[in-house]
Amino acid sequence: MKVIDRQIENVLKKVRVRIPVVALLGPKQSGKKKLIQEGFTKKISCIKANPTILLSQYEFPIILDEIHQAPKLLADIPNLVAKIDDTQIFLTGLPLPSLKAKISETLGELVRIFHLMPLSIAELNENWNMNECEYIYFGFMPEIHEKRISPAKFYENYKSTYLKTGTQHFVNKNNRLELEKFMKLLAEKVGQSPNLNSMAKDIGVSSTTLAAWLNGLEASGIIFKLPCYIENFGKRLIKSPKVYFMDIGFAAYFLGIENPKQVATHSLFEKLFENMIITEALKASYNKDEKPELYYFKDNHGFEIDLIWRSSHKIHLIDINTTEIHNPKLTSYIQKFSEKIKEHSCSIAIHAGNFKTPFACSHKAP
Numbered sequence: 001m002k003v004i005d006r007q008i009e010n011v012l013k014k015v016r017v018r019i020p021v022v023a024l025l026g027p028k029q030s031g032k033k034k035l036i037q038e039g040f041t042k043k044i045s046c047i048k049a050n051p052t053i054l055l056s057q058y059e060f061p062i063i064l065d066e067i068h069q070a071p072k073l074l075a076d077i078p079n080l081v082a083k084i085d086d087t088q089i090f091l092t093g094l095p096l097p098s099l100k101a102k103i104s105e106t107l108g109e110l111v112r113i114f115h116l117m118p119l120s121i122a123e124l125n126e127n128w129n130m131n132e133c134e135y136i137y138f139g140f141m142p143e144i145h146e147k148r149i150s151p152a153k154f155y156e157n158y159k160s161t162y163l164k165t166g167t168q169h170f171v172n173k174n175n176r177l178e179l180e181k182f183m184k185l186l187a188e189k190v191g192q193s194p195n196l197n198s199m200a201k202d203i204g205v206s207s208t209t210l211a212a213w214l215n216g217l218e219a220s221g222i223i224f225k226l227p228c229y230i231e232n233f234g235k236r237l238i239k240s241p242k243v244y245f246m247d248i249g250f251a252a253y254f255l256g257i258e259n260p261k262q263v264a265t266h267s268l269f270e271k272l273f274e275n276m277i278i279t280e281a282l283k284a285s286y287n288k289d290e291k292p293e294l295y296y297f298k299d300n301h302g303f304e305i306d307l308i309w310r311s312s313h314k315i316h317l318i319d320i321n322t323t324e325i326h327n328p329k330l331t332s333y334i335q336k337f338s339e340k341i342k343e344h345s346c347s348i349a350i351h352a353g354n355f356k357t358p359f360a361c362s363h364k365a366p
Helices: 008-015 032-039 071-081 097-110 121-125 132-138 142-147 151-165 173-188 196-203 207-219 248-254 260-265 269-287 328-341
Strands: 021-025 044-046 062-065 089-093 111-115 223-226 242-245 294-298 304-311 314-321 345-351
Touching: 008 021, 008 032, 008 111, 008 269, 021 032, 021 097, 032 062, 032 089, 071 089, 071 097, 097 111, 132 248, 132 260, 132 269, 142 151, 151 173, 151 248, 173 196, 173 207, 173 242, 173 248, 196 207, 207 223, 223 269, 223 294, 242 248, 242 269, 248 269, 260 269, 269 294, 269 304, 269 314, 304 328, 314 328, 328 345
Parallel strands: 021 089, 021 111, 044 062, 062 089, 314 345
Antiparallel strands: 223 242, 294 304, 304 314
16 A cells, blocks of 8 residues: 655644644544554554543543544643643544634643645655546545545545434534435536525525525535635625535536546536636645735626735735636736726636646645
8 A cells, every 4th residue: 555645744743842732633534533643653442432531541642533523532642742842642533623623722832733635736746646637536535546436436435424323513414315316416517606595496495594504514525615806896796606626526526527538528627627727726825834825806897816815924825727718808817807806816717737746735836
C-alpha cells in the first residue's frame, strides 16, 4: 500500500512544540487519525467505544479519536496538560461548528485547531499523474488511492456509513432515504444555488427541513457553500451561495459515472471541473493553516466570476473553464470589477488539460 504524504503535516510539526493540544478536524475518511498515528503517536483511544474514558489512565501522547462523540471530555483536559510545553493530546473529529466552538471555549490557548481536507492534486501528483477526468472519477479520498480500490465500492460504503453514523446531529434516522435523495439532487445541481422549494416537492419534505439538512451536510464536511462577494456592490447581485461537494468523487458517484471516459462527455463536466478547482483552493488555504476567503461573483446582468480568492493582501479573480476558448468580455469585466473593489487584484484562467497543480500550498497563492 502506498502512503501519501500530507502537506499539513509540516505545519503540525512546527506548532506541536508549543501547544499542548492539537485538534485535527475534517470529513470522515480524510485521513485524520492515520496522519497523526504515522507522524506523531500510535496510541489511540476510541471515544465512541469507551465514552467514559478517564484520561489519567493513559500514557501521553495520545489520540482521542472522534471527539465529537463525547465533547464533555474536553473539560477534563486543561488540568492534565496546563504545564506541558509540547503536544500531548491530539483530538480528531468532524468539522462541526458546535465542536469547534466547544474546543475553543473549553481549551482556549491550550489548543490549535486545524482542518484536514481530502487529498489535494499536489499531494496526489507526488505519486500518480492523472488527468482531470480521472481526478473527478476517482475523487480524493486517501483510501481509494493508497489501496487502489474501486471508487464505486468505496463511495457506496462511504455513503452508507455516513448516513448511519454521521447524520445524527441533524436528521432523524427515519429520513435517511430522503436525505440520500437530497444529496443526489445536490450532485445534479453541483455548482449552482439550489432551489430548495423545488427540491422539497421532489423529496416530500419541507424546504425548511432541506435548509437544515444542507447546513448539516456542510457541518459534517460533505458539501460546502461558496458565498457571493457582495462588498461594494449593493443590491445588484445574485446573493445565494453556490453548493459544491467537498470531495468531487462523491458527486461523480451520485451522478452514476462509472469510468473516467464518461466524465468528459457528461453534461455536468464543466461544473464538476469547476467544483474540483474550487476545492483545491480550499485545500491550499487549510494546508497552509489559513482561513479560506473564497467567493464567487454574479450580478443580475449575467456577469460572473467563478472564484474570487482573497489571499496575501490581494484578490485573485479566477475563471474556470473546460476549454481554452477566450471570452473577450471577461477581461473588461474583470477590469471593471477591480476598479470597483479598489484593491490590487490579478486574474487567472484555469482550463481542463492544462491546469497541473493549481494552488499547491508549497507555493504562494497565484
